[in-house]
Amino acid sequence: MSEDIRAKRVTMVFEGRGTPVTALEDVDLLVPAGSFGAIIGPSGCGKSTLLRLAADVLGATAGSVTIGGRTPAVARRDHKLGFVFQSPTLLPWRTVRQNVELPLDIVGRSRASGAHSATDLIKLVGLEGFDNALPHELSGGMQQRAAIARALMLRPTILLLDEPFGALDEITRQRMNLELLRIWADTGTTALLVTHSIAEAVFMADRVYVMSPRPGRITATIEVVLPRPRTLEMMKSSAFFDYVNRVRDGLFGREAQEMAQAASVSVEAY
Ligand SMILES: Nc1ncnc2c1ncn2[C@@H]1O[C@H](COP(=O)(O)OP(=O)(O)O)[C@@H](O)[C@H]1O
Ligand SMILES: [Mg+2]
Numbered sequence: 001m002s003e004d005i006r007a008k009r010v011t012m013v014f015e016g017r018g019t020p021v022t023a024l025e026d027v028d029l030l031v032p033a034g035s036f037g038a039i040i041g042p043s044g045c046g047k048s049t050l051l052r053l054a055a056d057v058l059g060a061t062a063g064s065v066t067i068g069g070r071t072p073a074v075a076r077r078d079h080k081l082g083f084v085f086q087s088p089t090l091l092p093w094r095t096v097r098q099n100v101e102l103p104l105d106i107v108g109r110s111r112a113s114g115a116h117s118a119t120d121l122i123k124l125v126g127l128e129g130f131d132n133a134l135p136h137e138l139s140g141g142m143q144q145r146a147a148i149a150r151a152l153m154l155r156p157t158i159l160l161l162d163e164p165f166g167a168l169d170e171i172t173r174q175r176m177n178l179e180l181l182r183i184w185a186d187t188g189t190t191a192l193l194v195t196h197s198i199a200e201a202v203f204m205a206d207r208v209y210v211m212s213p214r215p216g217r218i219t220a221t222i223e224v225v226l227p228r229p230r231t232l233e234m235m236k237s238s239a240f241f242d243y244v245n246r247v248r249d250g251l252f253g254r255e256a257q258e259m260a261q262a263a264s265v266s267v268e269a270y
Helices: 047-054 072-077 096-100 102-107 118-124 140-152 170-187 198-204 232-236 238-252 254-269
Strands: 005-014 021-031 036-040 062-067 081-084 158-162 190-195 207-211 218-223
Touching: 005 047, 021 047, 021 218, 036 047, 036 198, 047 062, 047 158, 047 190, 062 072, 072 081, 081 140, 096 102, 096 118, 096 140, 118 140, 140 170, 158 170, 170 190, 170 198, 190 198, 198 232, 198 238, 207 238, 218 238, 232 238
Parallel strands: 036 190, 036 207, 081 158, 158 190
Antiparallel strands: 005 021, 005 062, 207 218
């Protein structure tokens, strides 16, 4: 069963020692159950903050975030949330299998009755044969595969991914994106991915949520109606470019783009 993610008029103010920072202001968001959502926006606009609110790592200053109608705290208690961070957060002294099984050790194996088998998950993410490898023996991409397997261990309905492949080279990243889509389709989770790549957002998502600079608000939601499974070939289609341009318009505004275009035309004419 999949569940939706909703944010209603969410505001997040960080009360630091200095002046308070409003990271999010009146954010409204709906990620339909079972869909793949992508959040894109400039650095510091509150993308990670929004994901942390959904993950119950932070509590909103105002407004509400719900997972299938329940609070993130309840969803987290029920192991409905899987989280993958930008840098793989594997424990260096534990093998791949031990890392993937970490959630079992945390909640207690007796209470994790519905959990996946680590063997199945290791296979799902393409790490067969590396059960006993230590993180430092793996490439960055492989480490993220293990982190994804770990996030899926307790069969979450929601997969939250904060720039999971940001540190990887372009080719590995493309491959990992395809793998992630396959895993998402296989597990039937609702996925919400933070990315700073427009092409990646369009390639992956059913809906791209465009955020404004801080204080972050969702300024555009673009529905991407491209067939699934997505293929790299689709990235060459005119439909794909249309979506990319729409996201770009949402991010930079049409005016700014037209100015940039005019500037480049005049440079060429020179
Ligand atoms: N724990 C925190 N305490 C104080 N300020 C924070 C904290 N977390 C994030 N911020 C601030 O909130 C804003 C949004 O941060 P973040 O959500 O990490 O942005 P993004 O992920 O889009 O780059 C930034 O100005 C950041 O400095
Ligand atoms: Mg971030």
